[in-house]
Amino acid sequence: MFTSLSVVCILTLLQLSTTCISSHTQLQGTLHRRNYFYIGEQYVNTPGTNNGSEIAFGQIYVEHLVPATVTQSLPVLMIHGHGMTGTNFLNTPDGRLGWADYFMNQGFEIYIVDQPSRGRSAWQMGVDGDQSDFDATYISSHFTAVEKFNLWPQAALHTQWPGNGTAGDPIFDNFYASTMPSLVSDKESSIKVKKAIGKLLDDIGPVILLTHSQSGQYGWILGDFRPSLIKTIIALEPIGPPFINAVFPPLTPARPFGLTEIPVTYSPPVSSSCDLKPEIVPALTNASLGTTCFRQAAPARQLVNLKEIPTLVVTSESSYHAIYDSCTVEYLAQAGVPVTHVELADVGIKGNAHMMFMEKNGLEIAEKVVLEWIQNTVNK
Numbered sequence: 001m002f003t004s005l006s007v008v009c010i011l012t013l014l015q016l017s018t019t020c021i022s023s024h025t026q027l028q029g030t031l032h033r034r035n036y037f038y039i040g041e042q043y044v045n046t047p048g049t050n051n052g053s054e055i056a057f058g059q060i061y062v063e064h065l066v067p068a069t070v071t072q073s074l075p076v077l078m079i080h081g082h083g084m085t086g087t088n089f090l091n092t093p094d095g096r097l098g099w100a101d102y103f104m105n106q107g108f109e110i111y112i113v114d115q116p117s118r119g120r121s122a123w124q125m126g127v128d129g130d131q132s133d134f135d136a137t138y139i140s141s142h143f144t145a146v147e148k149f150n151l152w153p154q155a156a157l158h159t160q161w162p163g164n165g166t167a168g169d170p171i172f173d174n175f176y177a178s179t180m181p182s183l184v185s186d187k188e189s190s191i192k193v194k195k196a197i198g199k200l201l202d203d204i205g206p207v208i209l210l211t212h213s214q215s216g217q218y219g220w221i222l223g224d225f226r227p228s229l230i231k232t233i234i235a236l237e238p239i240g241p242p243f244i245n246a247v248f249p250p251l252t253p254a255r256p257f258g259l260t261e262i263p264v265t266y267s268p269p270v271s272s273s274c275d276l277k278p279e280i281v282p283a284l285t286n287a288s289l290g291t292t293c294f295r296q297a298a299p300a301r302q303l304v305n306l307k308e309i310p311t312l313v314v315t316s317e318s319s320y321h322a323i324y325d326s327c328t329v330e331y332l333a334q335a336g337v338p339v340t341h342v343e344l345a346d347v348g349i350k351g352n353a354h355m356m357f358m359e360k361n362g363l364e365i366a367e368k369v370v371l372e373w374i375q376n377t378v379n380k
């Protein structure tokens, strides 16, 4: 009896592991060619460098994925957020297809970067600024297991992360292990992104630009810098709201140029950020939620270089961004940017948090929101 039970258990285990293994090996993908290159490097002599020689800094790693069948005229350039790298868009931490594959399958060429000083883009000691990490609890409480921490009211609605979203769960562990030290200063990051990705755009543009979180502000900076090379900006939960941090104390001033740390072109021009004259939007401000929403005092200066770039902001149901993304959208609209806000719950897509594109229904978001937007705007 005992023996046959053990045999049953072992057989079941074997079947289980066979299922697990085959579900990975049967992963379907899109036939494509991969190339990578670096761009944006600058040589500099440092105290540790041999005389007459130099090291390079500021360059970014760019992965270029070309599907066997390209049917779309514009490539998609994907920029990840803080603590992340380009792996965000390859496959998901539980081994499902990611957005890169989805869009290649739709006939798009893809470019994926690692931000300057991050991942495969070198961080150079003595040249690049200080770095910091997201710890595992931060990732669980803000991104993957927000319903267990309830740091904001909508967090309770979160259902879409695969696995329990905390350390010890193999899917979480795989995701957490992919996170990387990031430059502490968003100003430094912005300057370096503008230089390196600006150069990339000059080589590969025009593009469809997809940003997430921290890279949301790079979307506005790059759109301002190279307006003719960005045909649309799709901003997944862009960093915000204007002028101040929100939800998580300390609610310190940030983004002195409204949505960016570094100057962008306003008309009339701003000589300092004070010219923007922030005023509170009472309807979108809620002290108990830890958010103060600012816009410009009328008449609002216009973000003139973004006026011709159709922009989509996507917000999930249960992310902390659900509290303040409408304030960011209001700011863009007031400054003359043609912006559309899709809140996923309004189109029947429920239970997502900040890492929506790698959650269980990530491909549904790609198809019903992002692809739909591209077809209705740039492909129309």
Ligand SMILES: *[C@@H]1O[C@H](CO)[C@@H](O)[C@H](O)[C@H]1NC(C)=O
Pocket (backbone or CB within 6 Å): 048, 049, 050, 051
């Ligand atoms: C570089 O040259 C200077 C002046 O000749 C010398 O003092 C210094 O030791 C050299 N540094 C290295 C790393 O070779």
Ligand SMILES: *[C@@H]1O[C@H](CO)[C@@H](O)[C@H](O)[C@H]1NC(C)=O
Pocket (backbone or CB within 6 Å): 164, 165, 166, 167, 168, 169, 170
């Ligand atoms: C998450 O799953 C892991 C692995 O099964 C387990 O060790 C851990 O206790 C779980 N954590 C929570 C909060 O459920």
Ligand SMILES: *[C@@H]1O[C@H](CO)[C@@H](O)[C@H](O)[C@H]1NC(C)=O
Pocket (backbone or CB within 6 Å): 153, 286, 287, 288, 289
């Ligand atoms: C602020 O948010 C809290 C929590 O969601 C809510 O109970 C309250 O009604 C809100 N206050 C205002 C003025 O909207």
